[in-house]
């Protein structure tokens with residue numbers, strides 16, 4: 001895997017930017033980064049914010065009035081793209097009133113040729129359009145545009161890993177840590193492999209150095225990110241898989257938690273489950289998307305595992321970690337899905353008893369094979385199946401919640417509660433417990449006993 005050093009690659013632009021910004025604006029300019037989509041995008045935005053701060057911008061939450069506005073976009077759902085077009089359309093008026101304003105579009109949506117062409121023709125006030133592979137060139141793009149170069153459209157692909165990018169993290173005690181980029185799986189409904197390229201794993205030493213830095217800075221909850229973390233290291237010249245990486249990060253000294261997402265059942269192994277069991281810092285939470293309980297639909301989705309293989313993994317996880325919290329993604333109404341297929345999904349949900357589910361009604365994504373497949377169910381039927389699924393999960397969630405009353409949990413206080421005088425914290429699973437406290441508790445581990453589960457989980461702090 002070819003490595004690029006950001007500081008080396010971009011050094012001319014990084015060093016010249018402060019002087020250029022001073023010449024253009026005569027003050028410290030502001031930048032607003034607007035992020036859509038998944039945690040990978042949130043993490044990418046943190047790196048782009050890091051670059052902007054290094055260049056001399058201060059960050060703002062308001063697009064209106066900012067000197068640089070960057071939309072980091074998502075391509076997974078069509079309606080998210082429509083929202084971006086609408087928001088960018090509104091920027092036209094701001095830009096008229098704000099000389100020197102630069103508007104940019106990046107991320108998965110921008111990586112698509114059709115979007116690039118639409119931006120070129122219909123959005124003449126958008127200055128920069130760049131894809132997921134070249135985000136590290138942000139200083140270069142801004143420098144060139146601010147120096148008078150024509151609009152920039154750069155969506156070339158690259159299989160390189162770029163290290164050394166500064167990061168401006170959004171949180172003070174929870175952090176995202178990307179361990180790999182891209183995806184090799186080509187699930188038939190998914191656009192990701194087309195917009196983020198093939199799998200590329202970061203070197204273990206770079207990941208471990210970043211994890212150590214996070215722990216030293218006081219971060220308590222580190223989530224390892226990748227489209228399919230279970231295939232970390234595949235095809236690389238270093239000899240370390242994801243289970244091995246977990247063990248190495250677990251060995252870093254300090255009181256912190258390790259989470260990871262997302263897993264693919266095809267690559268999830270018993271070796272990984274052993275590592276989860278053995279590593280005390282790894283959260284007892286496995287998000288393992290199964291998408292459909294029907295083998296026929298799984299095959300149409302190109303998921304490359306069966307219902308039986310999925311259930312055997314779940315049983316292997318439960319037998320090693322009886323307290324594990326399981327979550328999953330489900331697509332309802334995939335093209336060709338019948339009620340019989342859907343019943344297979346429903347029965348799998350009942351059998352596994354997930355803590356929570358992320359459920360979606362299928363929506364076709366242009367450019368993917370599933371968008372060409374024939375649908376047999378109506379929108380109304382799919383809506384009814386979806387409601388049935390939600391009701392089923394609701395019963396399971398209530399049952400699981402009743403089981404936690406009276407038990408003690410160590411939570412990381414990471415938010416305010418819904419009522420005055422209450423704080424909230426996550427368990428190692430997915431539960432959020434509220435307890436008496438104040439903002440000095442933020443970022444601390446606190447043990448609480450669960451008293452009651454109503455619309456929230458209420459607890460009493462033990463220490």
Ligand code: SF4
Pocket residue numbers: 183184185186187190191192193227228264
């Ligand atoms: S594993 Fe499948 S669903 Fe996930 S990003 Fe890759 S292709 Fe998309």
